[in-house]
Amino acid sequence: MSHFSIFAFGIYPYIAMAVMFIGSWIRYDREQYTWKTSSSQLLEKRQLHLGSVLFHLGVIGIFFGHFVGLLTPKAVWHVLGVSTEFKQLLAMGAGGLFGLICFAGLTILIRRRLYNPRIRATSKPMDIIILLMLYAQLILGLISILVSSGHLDGAEMLKLMSWAQNIMTFNSMAAVEAIDEVNIIFKLHVILGMTLFVVFPFSRLVHMLSAPLQYLGRQHQIVRRKVSR
Known part of the structure; x- marks a missing residue:
């Protein structure tokens, strides 16, 4: 177990989450005007609509898949009759499906952002x-x-799973031991994921924390058309 592993997988996750929560709190408190996606729909909407729908559909599936898959204890899966092998196949299938949907949407959004002169x-x-x-x-x-x-x-x-659950229960050394021998691809995936937490408060991703759920329960707005005589 190297010093890098201890920092990257036992200390960095807490730094990343602290930056995310404290940074988001400060930004919402001091710069609410910037708490938005800064939509470019007025400049171009056809590609934005398609890319955004595919991206959000994919990323929501990926988020909940990771959340449930990593943080649900192994014992719970066994009580539900789900074997480890079947859970991995399920994770690969669902993750692959939502991942490809998200990949298609994100490709459209990146191409639009980089190659549309007005958007760029x-x-x-x-x-x-x-x-x-x-x-x-x-x-x-x-x-x-x-x-x-x-x-x-x-x-x-x-x-x-053991790494994620030990991080959430503040057992960092057990978390490092759990992830120390996994493939380098998984380690890079985890480190970059934590880095996304770090940049979260400084990007448009903050709009994720302001989903307009109140719209679901509010009364409908009545709009009447003005008839010209």
Whole structure:
């Protein structure tokens, strides 16, 4: 177990989560005007609509898949009658499906952002950086599926689950020991994922924390058309 592993997988996750939560709190408190996606729909909407729908559909599936898959204890899966091998196949299948959907959407959004002159002119550096970071993270995730296909016993998946659960229970040394022997692709995937937490408060990703759920319960707005005489 190297000093790098101890820092990257036992200390860095806490730094990343602290930066994300404290940074988001400060930004919301001091710069609420910047708490938005800065939509470029007025400049171009056809590619934005298609890319955004595919990206959000894919990323929501990936998020909940990771959340449930990594943080649900192994004992719970066994109580539900789900074997480790079947869970890995399920994770590979669902992750691959949502990953490809997200990849298609993100490819459209990146191409639009880089090659549409009007969109590029109004883009901030962080807009492009965060898209490329998400793209790299998504590619690593898809590669990890190919790596997982070489060992369908779910052994490395259990190590990643142990890492995530030990991090959440503040048992950092056990977390480092659990992830120390996994494939380098999984380690890069974890490190880049933590780095996304670090840049989260400084990017447009903050809009994820402001989903307009109140719209679901509010009364409908009545709009009447003015009839000209």
